[in-house]
Amino acid sequence: MLRQIEGSRAVAETVALCRPEVVCAYPISPQTHIIEAIGAMVASGALAPCEFINVESEFAAMSVSIGASAAGARAYTATASQGLLFMIEAVYNAAGLGLPIVMTLANRAIGAPINIWNDHSDAMAVRDSGWIQLFAETNQEAADLHVQAFRLAEELSLPVMVCMDGFILTHAVERVDLPEQPQVDAYLPPYEPRQVLEPDDPVSIGAMVGPEAFEEVRYLAHLRQLDALERIPAMATEFEEVFGRPSGALVSPYRTEDAEIVVIALGSVLGTIKDAVDARREAGDRVGVLGITAFRPFPSDAVREALSRARSVVVVEKAFSIGFGGVLSTDVAMATHDTGCTLRTIVCGLGGRPITRRSLEEAFAAAAQDELDSLTFLDLDHEIVERERTRMTTTRRSGPSAENILRDIGTVASRMD
């Protein structure tokens, strides 16, 4: 059913249709509207049977989900940024135990400095954890990916996180075609756990595994994620059959058939990128876009296939590995190292900095001319950087550079002295 609806709300209502049995979360911007909406549905009885638990921290939220999932219940939670880090021990634990928990990650920057706006640093912090990570480009995709996430998680016994850009998607009101309950029921069967806490058939879950078997456990988990590379496209096909629209899949190519330059990115920025690419196409550049939907497992083959006719790849990403380089770029580089493509990284949108179509167009134009640096921080204010660098070399005492920069920009606090 078509609705003009806030992204958070769309996700909440879709998740509810997936019949979760235990939902818990700790509030953190920008995830709060998702959880509030689900809480209201439980309270009204619209979502039943479901236990909605107000936990005391994100660590507890993931832990409650672990317990619920191990006991055979379909478990769901949501978080972002700091909250994800607070629960990170449990995030790894859930994947290690093979529990099919689904979590919405409302992507948000990680502090310090504290910042509530969108970037992908939080998702990147857990890319090695063993979770399947799916990135939504639109609110429609965000909603649809959750349905597929539950099915994928339960088939493979792996937890799945659906990443959607905080505020940009979560708080945007858009047109979304929400699924109907019978459709979801047809697509997503009830949860049948492969291992469960059951008094009639007791087992011990969570043993200590030593050097003699640990490697095998990890390898098996890896193989299961690789299985996802086949399951995801198959499930996407099935999704289309049931719901009547394409959704999911590992990657979403746009005008890549004859592209010399392929721009790769995750999440909502793809919309802006496609507009910029259309503009460059007008100008004669053979540019294409490859949106990566499944970030983990990394769809190396699909990426390589999309780049088979390109000579250059530009990775536009909202994350950065301090002291090294782009994060997505590293993955892309690894997947394409022998394709002969050059790789350029554009880091943008950190901490929610708006990514403008014009800036992207300029960057793509430069790329077409081979004039794009290997690493670009889009729209960086070089003056601020210079001033701060100068201050550091002249002043012996160090301090949080953030405060200094704020002063430069001219915030209220700076006027106090």
Place this chain on the structure above:
Amino acid sequence: MERPFAITLDVGSSHANRTGSWRVERPIYVDRLPPCNDACPAGEDIQRWLYQAEPGDYEKAWRQLVEDNPFPAVMGRICYHPCETSCNRAQLDEAVGINAVERFLGDHAIERGWSLPAAGPDSGKRVLVVGAGPAGLSATYHLKRLGHSVSLVDSAPKLGGMMRYGIPAYRLPRAVLDAEIARIVALGVDVVLDRTVEDIRRERDEGGFDAVFLAVGAQLGRRVDIPAGDSSRILDAVSLLHQVADDDPPMLGRRVVVYGGGDTALDAARTARRLGATDAVIVYRRNRERMPAHGDELEEALDEGITVRWLSTVNRFEHDRLVLEKMRLDDEGFPQPTGEFEELGADSLVLALGQDTDLSLIDEAPNVAVDDGVVEVLPTMMTGESGVFAGGDAVPSPRTATVAIGHGKRAARGISAFLSGEELVVPVRHELASFDRINTWYYSDAPRTERPELERVRRQSTFDEVVEGLTEENALFEARRCLSCGNCFECDNCFGVCPDNAVIKLGPSQRYEFDYDFCKGCGICVTECPCGAIDMIPEQI
């Protein structure tokens, strides 16, 4: 259910890890000798019959008891209970009232008419038992059970020996004694009364006996020379008590003095009271601590108004006046005359200065060695003469009925071995279950139940039994105070306290077993066993 590799494990998989290999020492169940068993002269397995009595299986308990001693009702009245003296519970609160429980079981059996175990299959052998006191009757009982024919001869008109003729009825009612004796006779004993054996060899040979047991006791009251006037009435305690038992009490007058400090002296004094003496005074040459009479008896006597002149000897008896000399104890505890005298009015003087054995019947049996008035015997109770055994007061021993009963049992076994030509096998005594092995925490706080006593007024005028028995409830309570020293009584502690679940419970009355596959040898079971029935021994590494 699928088991994800390594993360999820199956129930029971830990049994593959045999942690028993960690041990350097291992626990074992032991049966230690409880001090009561150790002390009992009759060799009763006291711990075992108390154990049987505790859940109320009185018949089982009684049958366990009479395996060793056929006189529980008698014992419960006259035994000096060395078991209680040695009872470990005394170091916790008070000794278990073993004697009271034994009496209860004995009385209960009489009430219910339980019979002793039947005589064993006929061995074809014949044994002569001379003397039907506790030693002779006990030997008779055990010999019958071993399948031998027994001829029991006694010079008195009734069976019982000192139990009848030396112990007053207010301590041991005749009905009780008669009942327990009758049971033994009912096993098929050839009883000959009023017959004094004069020559043991001739008696044996003429009777065609294969073995003889001399249990003639020590029935001659020892006399000393006391200067006395013609009218002074002196008699010995043994004769006094015998006559009273024969229902023919002598005239003692109102003021009776008993000379001596043993139990016989007390019996004589208390009997005198009951015969009408207004004053019954005991004169003893040493002090209370040195008095050989048992404390309980003395208490009862004092309660009845008997008085004692300590550290006094009788110098002479003039008409109706005794002259006593005061004594003092020297450094070695021997009484020494002080030269101080005093007078004491008396109508009669009863001498209770010890007893001697009439051994004239072995005059013609020189192989039977005698030393210091008693017959010497081997541990098998055999004398120097082959096939002639002896026991009771006639051999060196503490002179109590219980000791005599024990001798009778031992002699029966010695005789039986002799008759079959085999070596007597004496079972190995286990190590003692000492108090330090007890974990006292586990025993409920339970003070001892005392037996009620007859009021003093009645005690002074009748021969009614002074000490009453315990009710069933109290007897049960008393039995359950037993710590079961050194012997498992299935409290389940070891089964419960093992952190490794390495104790196997075998079932009611079957105790436990260690699972050495998993026992790590921590020793908690040893520490928490209330009765000390578990030891740690080094592991063979």
Place this chain on the structure above:
Amino acid sequence: MTTQPVRFYQVGSFAVGNRLLDDDGRTVQSDPNRTNSLDSGHRACQGCGEALGARYALDAAMRASQGRLVAVNATGCLEVFSTPYPETSWRIPWLHSLFGNAPAVATGVAAAMKAKGRPDVRVVAQAGDGGTVDIGFGCLSGMFERNDDVLFICYDNEAYMNTGVQRSGATPPAARTATTEAIGSVAGNPFGQGKDLPRIAMAHDVPYVATATVADLHDLEEKVERAMQVHGARYLHILVPCPLGWGSASSDTIRVARLAKETGLFPVFEAVDGKVTGVSPIRHRTPVEEYLSIQGRYAHLFGEHPRTDIISRIQAMADRNIATYGLLAEALADTDPKGVDV
């Protein structure tokens, strides 16, 4: 309080079983068909109090729930020695997640059972003192505050034993641990620190809180039974001596626990809805020296230069407990039937 005449049964209810008692007067442990929730083959040290406490508590919980029980375990000795791949000693459904999240994981299990319409399946969460009073504190407080239907059991051996005997928020004053050594004038763990978890639990007004030791099995089982009759957040704090960490003989585990109670250092009591409703009285009051002197972790208080000042302070703590909780039997007669405000 009605009194009942007590029939004398030799070891009464002091021992695990008693052939003279009816089956229902004996403990769960005396039953040859007990669950053995924690079975043989685990790798606990010889004489481990925690292994004992865990089996005691869980077997009782299994009986109380008619075998419908799930256990959630925090990281620690109990978890490590019981489930090293490929062996598990647990005979009941069991889940180990992390160190600090046992209460939250248990909340999740309980929620799942409720959502699935299986309220008969009960949930126990268990952790050592570290996983309860320190790293697990946040999750525990949350579970209490929400009154989630979980029985949380803390096995308190008063330090982080599994990692090598380091100090925790439950380590008592003057105890030596690897991070509170007795060096020079420093005499182990300082006074004035530490958390009283039972009282903290009571402050959350949860339906049931109790303390127990492995030395009194009947008491421990009764408390588990009582806890299982109730729904909501419940807390059981069990003192479990660690021979290795406490430096006591492996055979002394139960004896040490008994002394902890008999000296008054470890008050044994229960509380309903935040108020103390009963205590297990001291049977034979004992000076703290008897308890301290058999543990190596207090060895520095004895010897050539005994720290009588510290021993006095510890005695004062014990005396305070005795007064506060009314641990001597005579004091019980004056107990307000509505409960003692602690």
